[in-house]
Amino acid sequence: MWIELYGYASALCAVLIGVMLGVNRSDSLSLRIGSFLFVAISIWLGQLHLFISGTLLSFPDLIFLHVPFAIFSGPLFFLFIQSIFEQEFEWKKFQWAHIVFVIFLDFLFLPVALIPKEIKIEIFQKNLSVVSPHLKYYILFFLNMSYLVPGIYIAFSFRLLFNGRILFSAGKEKALFVFYMILGIFAVSMLFTFSGFRMELAFLKTIGAVGFSTGVFLIFILLSRYPDFLDLVSRDIREIQRKQNRINPELSGSALEKLKFLFEEKKIYLEDDISLQSLGRQLSLRPDQLSQVVNDSYGMNFNRFLNYHRIQEAIRILKKDPDAKIIHVAMRCGFNSKSSFNESFRRETGTTPTEYFKKKSMES
Numbered sequence: 001m002w003i004e005l006y007g008y009a010s011a012l013c014a015v016l017i018g019v020m021l022g023v024n025r026s027d028s029l030s031l032r033i034g035s036f037l038f039v040a041i042s043i044w045l046g047q048l049h050l051f052i053s054g055t056l057l058s059f060p061d062l063i064f065l066h067v068p069f070a071i072f073s074g075p076l077f078f079l080f081i082q083s084i085f086e087q088e089f090e091w092k093k094f095q096w097a098h099i100v101f102v103i104f105l106d107f108l109f110l111p112v113a114l115i116p117k118e119i120k121i122e123i124f125q126k127n128l129s130v131v132s133p134h135l136k137y138y139i140l141f142f143l144n145m146s147y148l149v150p151g152i153y154i155a156f157s158f159r160l161l162f163n164g165r166i167l168f169s170a171g172k173e174k175a176l177f178v179f180y181m182i183l184g185i186f187a188v189s190m191l192f193t194f195s196g197f198r199m200e201l202a203f204l205k206t207i208g209a210v211g212f213s214t215g216v217f218l219i220f221i222l223l224s225r226y227p228d229f230l231d232l233v234s235r236d237i238r239e240i241q242r243k244q245n246r247i248n249p250e251l252s253g254s255a256l257e258k259l260k261f262l263f264e265e266k267k268i269y270l271e272d273d274i275s276l277q278s279l280g281r282q283l284s285l286r287p288d289q290l291s292q293v294v295n296d297s298y299g300m301n302f303n304r305f306l307n308y309h310r311i312q313e314a315i316r317i318l319k320k321d322p323d324a325k326i327i328h329v330a331m332r333c334g335f336n337s338k339s340s341f342n343e344s345f346r347r348e349t350g351t352t353p354t355e356y357f358k359k360k361s362m363e364s
Contacts, residue, residue, distance in 0.1 A: 003210060007049025010213030013220040014042035020223055021230075029091060030083040030230050037076040038216075043069040045216065048193070048209050052202070056124070060117035063124050064139075068106040068113075070146035074153035075102055084234050085160040090303055102149065109142050111135075147194060173236035175229060178222070185215040241288050255283050255293050269309040272334045276302045307344040310334050314345070318357060326353055 015038070022035035047066040050056040056063060075098035083089045115123075115131075122130040123139065131139070161183065193208030195201070222229050262268040262282070280290040294305050310333040317329050330341035345353050 003206060004049060004053040004055070007052070007209055007213050008046065010216045011042045011046035011049065014038045014045055014216050017216070017220055017223060018042065020227070024227065026228075026231070028083075028231065029089060030080065030234070033076060033080045033083055034230065037073060037080050040069040040073045040076060041216070044073065045209075045212060048205075049213075052205050052209050057121060060121050060124075063117070063120040064112055064115075064142075067142050067146045068109050071105050071109075071149045072102050074150035075099060077150065078153040078156050081157040081160055084230060085163070085237055098153075105142075105145060105149070112139055112142055173240065175226075175232035176236035176240075179233045182215050182218050182222075185211055185218070189215065242292060252293050252296070255285055255290070256297055258283050259293065259297075263309055267309075267313070269306050270313065270332070270334050272331075272336060274306065274334070304347075306334075308348055311345055311348045314341070314353075315356075318353070322357065 018035045018038035021031045021038065024031045044066045047056065047062060050059065050062065079095065079098065115135075119130050128136050161180075189208045189211030191208070192204050192211060196204030196206075196208055226232065259279075262279070268274060268279070276287045276290055280287045283290060285293070291302050294300065294302050298305055300308070314329050314333045317332065318324060318326075326341070327338045330338055333341070335341040335344070342352060345351075345356070349356050351359070
């Protein structure tokens, strides 16, 4: 009984974690992605404990409900890890492909979700004769997808999680060490759970479910005590990268001179496809080295540095031509949308473009 209550409490905590991350005032993409991830985890975890306790049959409408959320958790986990571990992470258009892919799979899942609850009960009790062979294999396909899709995306995440330079230095940074410990708990728990379902061993399922719930509780306690825990993890990673990738002063000075020339003379920031990687190639620097030069010289990250120059250019244009349409100015200065322009403008000036120039006209 206590295991069942423990599981339900952890599912509730997963929802609360999602809410905590979602309402955080920080504009961090890690928090936004993490919010959706933990809501998806809460549904999966709640149903896992319903299944293990044998009470899922009391709620037949919930049978198979975990499948779309398990599928969705795959890309969310990958993007969540990517947003924490990658320098200057920002949402790019191609990343929508991950979301579109799982939405498409979830749409195809609808025929399974709409199966009458009486038939769901029969299927759950392994009486597959109540459905046609085609529907049986269709259901089995999605049950396998609920393991396969998250598994593939977790494998994608290994490139970041098992970066030797970060992994072997994690013990020196407290927040990162704790983060890896919790991920380890989740990994072992998932292995037990998966093995339990494959080998039909109830005790393995229970161990896995309890372990996963414990990991959720630990994250809930951490975020309650340290709301900026994920920022601390990212900071630890940056510190490790900074120490290990620090470039010599001569190379840094040379790169800074080239950077000033490209930004002040060539106005390279007006190109809408400029990125840390592309500019790094022009300067013969790795992305982490270029990021270090910008941070050390200007006290801001590359994206902030880039948008600062774009906003200053937009202000110059609008001062010369107050009647210019803001969307045209935004596109001319390298922004892809009016919303991203307005957001960057507010960050740099503390107000919207309209309010800014209204105030300037009144002052003059």
